[in-house]
Amino acid sequence: MDLTGWMLARAAPRPLLVPLPGGRGVRLAVERVIRERGWDQAAGPAGADLFVVCGSPGPALVAEVERVWSQLPSPRSRVDVGDADAVVGELDRARARLAEPEHHRADAARRSGEGHIAVAEGGRGAPHDMHGGHATHGSDDVSSCGGQDAHGGHDGHGSQDESRGGGHGMHGGADESQDGHEVGGGHDMHMMHGGVVAGLPMAERAPDRDGLTLDVLHVTLGPILTDWPAGLVVRVALQGDVVQSAQVEVLGGPGSPWDGPPAAAALDGLARLLAVCGASTAARTARRLRDDVLAGGVDDAELRRFTRRLRRSSTLRWATDGIGWLDDSHGDLAGDATDRWRRWLEVAEGAVPAGDPDRRARVAVDVLPGLLEGHELAAARVLVASLDPDLDALVAPREAAR
Amino acid sequence: MVTVSIFSGVIFWVCAVGAVVTGVAVFRVDSMARATFALLASFVFAATPLLLLGLSYLGVLVVLMMIMEMVVMAVFMIMLMMNPAGLMPMTMVHNQRGSLLIAGGTFAVLGTGVFLVDWPQRRGEPAPDVTFALGEALMGSHMLVMLVIGLGLFATIVSSVVLAHPRGRYDRFGDDLKGRPADDPIRGSIG
Amino acid sequence: MSPVQQGPLWTVLLVPVLLAVLALGGAAFARVLDARADGRRITGSVLAAPLAESGRLLVQQRRSVVASDRLLARTGVVLVPVAAVLAALVVPLGGVTASDLSVGIVWFNAMEVVMWAALWMAGWGTNSVWGLVGGYRFVVQGLSYELPHMFALITVATGAGSLSVAGAVAAQDGLWFVVWMPVAFVAFLVSALALSFAGPFDTATGRDVAGGVLAEYSGVDRLLLLGGRWLLLAAAAAMSVPLFLGGGAGPLLPGWLWTVVKTVAVLGLLVWIRSRVATVRMDRFAEFGWMVLIPLTLLQALLVALVVLARGAPSMGGM
Numbered sequence: 001m002d003l004t005g006w007m008l009a010r011a012a013p014r015p016l017l018v019p020l021p022g023g024r025g026v027r028l029a030v031e032r033v034i035r036e037r038g039w040d041q042a043a044g045p046a047g048a049d050l051f052v053v054c055g056s057p058g059p060a061l062v063a064e065v066e067r068v069w070s071q072l073p074s075p076r077s078r079v080d081v082g083d084a085d086a087v088v089g090e091l092d093r094a095r096a097r098l099a100e101p102e103h104h105r106a107d108a109a110r111r112s113g114e115g116h117i118a119v120a121e122g123g124r125g126a127p128h129d130m131h132g133g134h135a136t137h138g139s140d141d142v143s144s145c146g147g148q149d150a151h152g153g154h155d156g157h158g159s160q161d162e163s164r165g166g167g168h169g170m171h172g173g174a175d176e177s178q179d180g181h182e183v184g185g186g187h188d189m190h191m192m193h194g195g196v197v198a199g200l201p202m203a204e205r206a207p208d209r210d211g212l213t214l215d216v217l218h219v220t221l222g223p224i225l226t227d228w229p230a231g232l233v234v235r236v237a238l239q240g241d242v243v244q245s246a247q248v249e250v251l252g253g254p255g256s257p258w259d260g261p262p263a264a265a266a267l268d269g270l271a272r273l274l275a276v277c278g279a280s281t282a283a284r285t286a287r288r289l290r291d292d293v294l295a296g297g298v299d300d301a302e303l304r305r306f307t308r309r310l311r312r313s314s315t316l317r318w319a320t321d322g323i324g325w326l327d328d329s330h331g332d333l334a335g336d337a338t339d340r341w342r343r344w345l346e347v348a349e350g351a352v353p354a355g356d357p358d359r360r361a362r363v364a365v366d367v368l369p370g371l372l373e374g375h376e377l378a379a380a381r382v383l384v385a386s387l388d389p390d391l392d393a394l395v396a397p398r399e400a401a402r
Numbered sequence: 403m404v405t406v407s408i409f410s411g412v413i414f415w416v417c418a419v420g421a422v423v424t425g426v427a428v429f430r431v432d433s434m435a436r437a438t439f440a441l442l443a444s445f446v447f448a449a450t451p452l453l454l455l456g457l458s459y460l461g462v463l464v465v466l467m468m469i470m471e472m473v474v475m476a477v478f479m480i481m482l483m484m485n486p487a488g489l490m491p492m493t494m495v496h497n498q499r500g501s502l503l504i505a506g507g508t509f510a511v512l513g514t515g516v517f518l519v520d521w522p523q524r525r526g527e528p529a530p531d532v533t534f535a536l537g538e539a540l541m542g543s544h545m546l547v548m549l550v551i552g553l554g555l556f557a558t559i560v561s562s563v564v565l566a567h568p569r570g571r572y573d574r575f576g577d578d579l580k581g582r583p584a585d586d587p588i589r590g591s592i593g
Numbered sequence: 594m595s596p597v598q599q600g601p602l603w604t605v606l607l608v609p610v611l612l613a614v615l616a617l618g619g620a621a622f623a624r625v626l627d628a629r630a631d632g633r634r635i636t637g638s639v640l641a642a643p644l645a646e647s648g649r650l651l652v653q654q655r656r657s658v659v660a661s662d663r664l665l666a667r668t669g670v671v672l673v674p675v676a677a678v679l680a681a682l683v684v685p686l687g688g689v690t691a692s693d694l695s696v697g698i699v700w701f702n703a704m705e706v707v708m709w710a711a712l713w714m715a716g717w718g719t720n721s722v723w724g725l726v727g728g729y730r731f732v733v734q735g736l737s738y739e740l741p742h743m744f745a746l747i748t749v750a751t752g753a754g755s756l757s758v759a760g761a762v763a764a765q766d767g768l769w770f771v772v773w774m775p776v777a778f779v780a781f782l783v784s785a786l787a788l789s790f791a792g793p794f795d796t797a798t799g800r801d802v803a804g805g806v807l808a809e810y811s812g813v814d815r816l817l818l819l820g821g822r823w824l825l826l827a828a829a830a831a832m833s834v835p836l837f838l839g840g841g842a843g844p845l846l847p848g849w850l851w852t853v854v855k856t857v858a859v860l861g862l863l864v865w866i867r868s869r870v871a872t873v874r875m876d877r878f879a880e881f882g883w884m885v886l887i888p889l890t891l892l893q894a895l896l897v898a899l900v901v902l903a904r905g906a907p908s909m910g911g912m
Contacts, residue, residue, distance in 0.1 A: 003652065004652040007645075007648040007649055007651065007652045008649060008652065010645045010648060010649075011642075011645040011646055011648055011649035012638075012642065012645065012646070014649075035631050035632075035633075036631075036632075036633065038627075038628060038631065038633050038638075038639065038642070040627075043800045043803050043804040043807070043808070044723070044803035044804045044807075044808050046656060046804070046807070046808060046809050046810055046811045046815070047804060047807065047811065047815065049649070049653065071656075073653050073654040073655070073656045073811035073812060074653070074654040075652070075653070075654075209587055210568075211568065217722065219722050225803065226800060226803065227800060227801075238722075240729075241726045241729070241730075242588075274871070275800055276800065276801045277871045277872060278793070278795060278796075278799055278800065278801070278871050278872025279870070279871035279872070280627075280800075280868070281626060281627065281630045281868040281869065282630075282871070284627060284630035284631050285630045287631075288630070288631060288632045313871065315793060315870045315871040315873060316871045318871070318873065318874075318877050319871050319872065319873075319874060319877075321589075322583070322589050374587060374588075375588075376588060376874075376876060377726060377801070377802060378796065378799065378801050378802070378874050378875070378876075379588075379874065379876070381801040381802075382801075433662065435662065435665060435714075435717055436662070436664070436665060439665060439668075439710065439714065442710065458694060458695055458696045459695075459696045459699060459756065462696050462699045462700050462703050463699060463703075465703045466699065466702055466703035466706050469703070469706045469707060469709060469710050470706055470709060470735075470739070472710065473709040473710050473713055473732055473735070474732070474736075476713065477713075477729065477732055531695075588876045589876070590876060590877060590879065590880030590881075590884075
């Protein structure tokens with residue numbers, strides 16, 4: 001069992017960041033620390049062993065956070081950071097716990113006790129038979145698992161929570177069939193309407209863009225999804241991976257508008273867009289430059305070299321050209337995704353941003369459903385990242401007005 | 403030499419039994435995805451004896467083509483053509499009586515054929531390149547005809563796809579064919 | 594230069610070992626590039642990160658989703674590294690090859706097409722939206738890169754008058770194929786990245802779909818997928834050397850060392866491209882593959898065929 005600890009002590013942990021509304025300061029601090037330590041961010045719960053909650057989940061989000069936490073494979077460690085100053089200490093402690101066998105045994109014991117509850121909470125009204133399916137599934141899975149025997153104690157329960165469609169379960173959390181036909185994860189594609197398999201309702205069918213009748217899958221993007229605006233939930237109906245319709249919802253409590261330098265905000269949004277576009281090295285550089293700007297010591301020559309390189313990048317333009325076109329009445333969101341990130345580059349270089357973040361977020365949330373329709377999932381992610389609504393700015397005045 | 407023939411005998415029988423078992427599995431499993439890949443496994447088992455005959459080109463090519471074909475077929479079967487059965491258990495057999503009759507009849511005819519044909523004895527040595535020799539034996543002087551037929555088949559496929567496609571270039575580029583970028587539901591990279 | 598010869602049987606066992614070392618080297622180089630972008634110092638732990646990460650995944654719990662098709666999922670996952678090693682069997686190291694197949698080039702192609710089935714099964718089997726989208730994305734990608742890739746291989750075979758890798762090496766005595774088939778070489782490198790779902794062609798495992806095919810895999814399953822991807826990239830880089838870069842040909846150094854040097858150079862180039870370029874989405878790449886790459890590689894094949902005809906065909910059927 002010490003082999004596990006020894007291995008884990010040598011490998012860098014893979015944190016899954018959960019940025020929550022109002023948690024921007026914490027997220028920036030965490031991103032800075034993990035970048036300096038060389039801990040790569042996980043793309044989803046399956047790839048993570050460190051769960052970092054940035055900010056405090058309000059009542060709207062607590063169930064989602066618990067659910068995604070329940071989907072991390074063991075050994076795992078969790079840290080809830082409420083204060084940007086506490087980040088280093090909290091991450092150190094979480095890291096240390098990750099290599100402790102006692103911690104894993106306790107975690108496994110807790111898991112076996114709470115498994116069903118976690119799913120039930122997460123499911124928000126999901127059909128109950130769902131959990132039945134899990135239980136059996138979880139335990140027989142384990143018997144065939146090599147990896148976890150090493151820690152004794154991880155009997156099977158780790159798997160129970162992979163709530164259906166962990167895929168969407170995780171990130172989108174909510175496949176909860178509120179109106180009885182929403183389906184979780186991978187189910188789509190496979191069935192005629194009305195069926196129920198393993199306690200999960202099947203997809204429906206509808207005519208599609210090309211004159212065929214394809215399955216319709218309802219997927220929820222957000223609120224916990226990597227490189228995604230904190231607190232945003234987009235419910236989409238997919239055929240294949242083409243968005244047929246979308247509804248936008250904003251979750252979370254009051255936040256505060258960005259009070260740092262606008263250049264850092266622009267680089268922050270840029271880093272998310274670059275990550276979604278798969279330009280991982282450029283995203284890393286953008287985050288580093290953002291942290292330098294926040295610390296007040298950015299190297300201007302390097303910043304300009306970076307922006308020049310992006311402006312010349314034809315593959316980045318390939319990824320963003322023609323996506324989410326808005327006319328001039330939309331202020332500094334006008335143009336396509338390429339125009340928007342080029343404007344960020346100008347702000348990063350010191351230009352004064354036009355328009356205020358509150359109005360930008362409001363416009364973005366208004367236009368999002370219409371723009372998403374007809375896009376493929378990949379383009380939809382680029383679109384959201386290029387609008388990058390700062391929902392904290394939106395939520396703050398709304399709460400104040402109430 | 404003896405060990406080699408035992409070795410190939412073992413491989414042959416493993417593949418023969420494997421091909422039949424996976425072939426049966428195609429109709430016994432309850433998911434379209436599994437049926438597709440069981441069929442693929444059956445084809446791969448059937449391709450391996452070609453390698454034993456020294457027809458390495460044909461054997462490897464069959465494996466290559468069957469994988470591509472089956473994956474594309476899986477996409478079509480599951481997404482478009484019929485009630486997909488990834489999760490909802492579904493039966494893989496239709497018209498059982500008719501299929502049984504046809505299958506039994508075919509098996510009987512081929513099986514009888516095996517015993518009726520007067521198989522030739524080997525004279526001399528196999529050609530250094532068996533695939534090449536086989537091609538010449540099959541096609542011989544008809545090579546040109548076969549090539550033209552191949553081109554004709556390909557042209558037919560392309561033209562029927564073009565004709566069947568609901569959107570032509572006038573839809574994409576406008577009546578004067580000058581509209582750029584093209585008016586597509588999803589924009590590509592060229593225009 | 595001495596012709597490539599079949600090595601003793603034990604060299605087959607050497608292939609996975611060498612390939613794994615190469616793959617670890619490639620992964621370590623990727624970590625170095627990451628660390629540079631992060632502004633970190635390059636230390637021993639950065640270089641050892643791929644090994645440490647493998648260890649972490651080995652002790653991690655596996656997981657699966659309700660109603661997943663575990664048979665297909667695990668078959669797909671296991672096929673990825675297995676196909677990579679099988680593809681590498683025909684790559685000669687200097688003058689020795691583990692398997693001197695008469696149709697080595699077709700064999701390599703067939704093993705790499707196994708990836709279509711493997712990734713689709715791995716994506717479908719998890720029963721998750723992200724996995725499914727990732728699996729389907731890879732099939733689209735396959736349909737876009739496979740034909741240019743095959744034409745590139747056919748160009749080499751035409752130039753060599755042989756389908757065996759040894760024949761391709763022998764035909765480059767004097768003039769490397771990369772010199773007079775540059776388009777085929779570029780198409781091969783592009784498809785090398787695409788077939789190992791790496792770099793700009795990582796849509797199947799993209800961050801935008803929470804890891805796609807990888808989204809539901811943890812523990813040893815994840816290790817097989819991630820490791821298999823690096824093995825594939827290494828195998829493709831190694832294969833480009835006998836196909837286009839003259840195999841072990843070179844002055845002074847022994848043949849095996851030249852092969853290693855060239856392979857490392859190609860792998861380094863691929864990893865650098867991988868880190869430098871944004872992901873190419875399938876809606877863009879499908880059109881590019883069919884409208885640009887296929888015509889270009891066809892023209893290249895035509896050109897090479899004309900050259901071969903003009904200088905008198907090498908003995909047909911003498912493979």
